[in-house]
Amino acid sequence: MYFKDSCPPPLEPGLARRSRTAVAVAAAASVLLVGCATGTQPNVTAQGPDQFPAGAELSGVLNIMGYNADADEVARTRADLAGKAIAPATVKAVEGELDVQQFLSAVAAGDAPDLIYANRDQLGTFAARKAIMPIDTCITGETISLDDFRKPALDQVTFGGHIYGIPEFNQVQIVMANRTLLEKAGLDTSDVDGSDWGKVTEANKKLAQQKGSKPSVIGFDSKLPEFLPLWAKANGADMISADGKTARIDDPKVVATLEFGVGIYTDQGGFGSVKAFRDSADFFGKGNQFATGVLGAMPMEQWYVNILNDVSPQAPMAFDTFKTTSGQPLSFGSGSAWAIPSAGKNPQAACRYIKTITETASWMAAAEARATARQKEKKPFTGLFTANQNADEQIKAKYVDSSTALESPWKEAVQASYEANEASFSLPANPADAQFKQAWLDGVNRVLNGKASPAESMATAQKEAQAALDKAWSTLEKADADGSAG
Amino acid sequence: MDTARTYRLRKRNRRQTRNALLFISPWILGFLVFTLWPILYSGYLSLTDYDVLNDPNFVGLENYRQLGQDPRVMLSLRNTMFYAALSVPLHIGIALLLAMLLMRARRATGFFRTVFYLPNMTPPVAVGILLLLLFNGHNGLVNAVLGFVGIPGPDWTTDSTWIKPGLVLMSLWTLGGSTIILLAALNNVPRDLYDAALVDGAGPLRRFTSVTVPMISGTLFFLVIVNTIAALQSFTEAYTAYFGAGNGTYSNDAALFYVIYLFRQAFEYLNMGFASAMAWLLFAIIMVITAIQYVVGRKLVFYEGEDGG
Structure with a gap:
């Protein structure tokens, strides 16, 4: 366990002052010396109470960073409900994707937002630096039903035994194919669903076409580097240990996976x-x-199914789940989550907002709004894929299964997506996630760019990733020990 | 009498100095607070382990020791030097050629001057995205043009061998500024020097090497210095094209410039102490290169009014 209490202690005033100076100076110096930095200023203030009684009257302003409530009807509907739930407290949002620099600068400057909407894989890094708070007491106080949420998504926001965020959407992968090209080559989706790598290789050779020295038809795109964790897991390899401490990038199965994908x-x-x-x-x-x-x-x-359905509904598509080498559906789950900054000034409002925006009733209302909007556009509703399993099941039963507008092949796409959502895995949270991810991405890219063999490149990546993990974990343990001694 | 006059003069000088200082005090204050102090403090930070949110932890010269051990520091330095060595001469050479052409444009000079400078107004991020479009190996404009003359263009944006040359060529997008500066310098070359050279039987090449180049050598020297520094700090275009919005997960080490790696260490990995050490190393390298250029420049540059010897 890395935190004694559910809420980390505030920085001492002296430390905060030194830190504030340091950030300002570091940022300014970077600008002056190399011309690329942005300014920051720290002052992590004391965080709010860690009690979140359900039904307690809220007040003040809830500053949200990273969420665009006007993105579409799904975001708008849920944001409206969450806004009503925290009334008379009001919402003030910094829209657009969460800018990590902006967030950390705000935290360091003592001007932290009250709530952030971030990628789930960023939370470990934030939690390790105590920029966000554990929300165990929020979950208990506001009675957030954790049973509703998918375990892999929750694992991704659980760090040092504490939950640091509530997951929202869940991105999963399915196999998408051009039916006409498959049929011409005498193939079907079972040849390209990943269950048999030999078949995938052969299908690729049959489908691919060249004009001169350049490709004119891509046979199969293994989507490297980003999907290496998916292919590796399908081959029975985890790229990091379950406790987030040991990199396994040079696992022979990962190397074999990379050799196949690059091949x-x-x-x-x-x-x-x-x-x-x-x-x-x-x-x-x-x-x-x-x-x-x-x-x-x-x-x-x-999500690409929706794009294809929108812009080219007549495309000759075929869909299926991606499968492991033993033939089981598999997807690499990723997505967003809500988290409360340690230095936020309105944690109670943040907690209730999180609860409302991610609860089943809000997802159902959002699904209703989406279904209505799609009906107006005379387009099928292809479902919502969230980290809330309960919501997904209810939306599927009420809007998707009964939909007559959903025809083949889009019906199969939706079916495959739901199956994939049930079979998702995620990489565990760790305090050096950015470096860990960059290490394996660089490892794959070196091979793709022809600069190293898979084995040597992944060995280098393993060294880099493990060094970053070791450093981050030891810093964290030292900080925790210092905190305990203090 | 003299003593009283001297006293009055001194008093007036002191008053003038005080007033001058008062007028430039906002700048001095800004310089001290936002330039000098941060530079000095970043020197301290380079001796610490610092992650932005927690206090700096003094580690002595550890960050500098790690600079020598991190292969990516050397890789990014090599990439940056290669880029600078190619882009600076090419940039100045083509800018000079364009400026000389502009000299001949006479009445249309103003129009062309504006046209050549316009690309400088493009935001660097847009230039990075533009690079990916223009240099796409499959349907980019550059390869299309090469195709017209029978040259099969390479995969500029994905082939490690061609990525830096692609970036160098793209850097020419902003040579309008140098062109305008050189045009001004060329306009200042006295016409009678050319006339004298002509009388002496000097051909176009001789007039260029013996009159034009010496007379604009000061401007050329200035451009070499500022373009070298800019090339060594190159960041936005390459970052956008190969590490940022242009490519989410794909990257290519061939485009890893020093400042990109510094930025990653500072703002993606939050290793602000190590990044500060990197910044100081770059500062030292730029100082050394500039000093060498200055020493060489003193032998080659001719300034009007100097004793030509």
Whole structure:
């Protein structure tokens, strides 16, 4: 356990002052010496009470960072409900994706927001630096039903035995393919769903086409580097230990996975050519790779189904779940979460806002709004994929299963997405997540760029990742020990 | 009488000095608070382990020791030096060529001057994105043009060998500023020097090497210094194209410039102490390079009014 109490102690005034000076100076000096930094100023103030009685009257302003409540009807509906739940307290939002620099600068400057909406894989880093608070008491006080949430998503926001956030959306992957190209090559989705790597390699060779030395049809896109954890898990390898302390990037199974994934590109003339061709496509428009028949198949996040359905509803698509080498559905879950900064000034309002915006009733209201909007546009509602399992099941039963607007192949896409959501895994939280992730990404990129073999590149990545983890964990343990002694 | 006059003069000088200091005091204050003090304090931070949120922990020269052990520091330095060595001469050479062409444009000079300078107004982030579009190996404009003359263009944005040359070529997007400066310098070269050279039978090349270059050598020297410093601090275009918005997870070590790695250490990994040490190393390198350029420049640069010897 890394924190004695549910709430970390405030910094001593002297420490806060020194830290404030240091941040300002470091940032300014970086600007002056190399011309790239932004200014920061620290002063971590005492955090609010750690009791969150349900029904208690709230007041003041709730400053939210990283959430765009006007993004669409799903965000708007839930934000409205959450806003009403904290009334008479009011919401003030800094919209747009969470800017980590902006957030940490605000925390260091003693001007922390009261609530943040961040990627789940960022929370370990924030928690390790005590920038966000554990919300165990919030969960108990506001009676947030943890049973509703998917375990892999919760694991991703659990750090040192405490929960630091409530997960929101859940991004999962399914296999998407061009049915016409598959049929012409005498293939079906079982050849490209990942269950048999030999079949995938063969399918890739059959589907891929070249014009001169350049690809004109990408057979199979293994989506490296970003999906290495998915392929590795499908091959039975975890890239980090369950406690988040030991990197396993050089595991022979991970190396074998990388060799397979890179081989897919090598068979098509190399990653550079495939990527240049991929980058030239109109990914979000009518000229997307599937609609124009220049991509055979790839694993991809389920949100892309909505894009394809919107811009090219007549594209000859085929969908299936991504599968492990033993034939079981699998997806690499990622997504967002809500967390409360330690120095936030209105933790009670933040807690109730979190509870409301992630609870089943709010998701149902959002689903109703989305279904109505899609009906107006004469388009099918393809469901919502959240970290709230209970909400997902109810939305599926009420809006998706009964929908007559949802026709093949989009019906199969939605079905596969729901199956994938049930079979998701995530990487555990750790205090050096940015460096850990960068280490394995760099490892994969070195191989893709032809600068190293998979084994040597992943050995280097392992060294870098483990060094970062060791340093972060030891700093954390030292800080915890110092805190205990103090 | 003289003593009284001297006293009055001194008094007036003191008053003038005081007033001058008063007028520039906002700048002096700003310099001390926002420039000098942060620079000095970053020197202290480079001796600490500091993660932005918690207090700096003194570690002595550990960060500097790690600079020597981190292979990416050397890799990023090599990349940066390579880029600077290619981009600075190319940038100045082409800017000079354009400026000389502009000299011949006569009445249309103003129009072309504006046209050449306009790309400088493009935000660097947009230039980074533009790079990915123009240099795309499959359907980029650059390869399309090369294709017209029968040259199969490389994968500029994904082939490690071609990434830095691509960045160098893209850096020419902003040579308008140097062109304008050189145009001003060329306009200042006295016409009678060319006339004299012509009378002496000097051809165009001789007039260029013996009149033009010496007469604008001061400006060329200035451009070499500022462009070298800018190249060594190069960040935004390469970061946007290969590490930021342009590529979410894909990156290429060939584009890892020193300041990009520094930025990552400081603001992505929160190793502010190590990043400060990196900044000081870069500062030292820039100082050394500038000193060398200055020493070489003293032998080559001709300033009007100097004894030509």
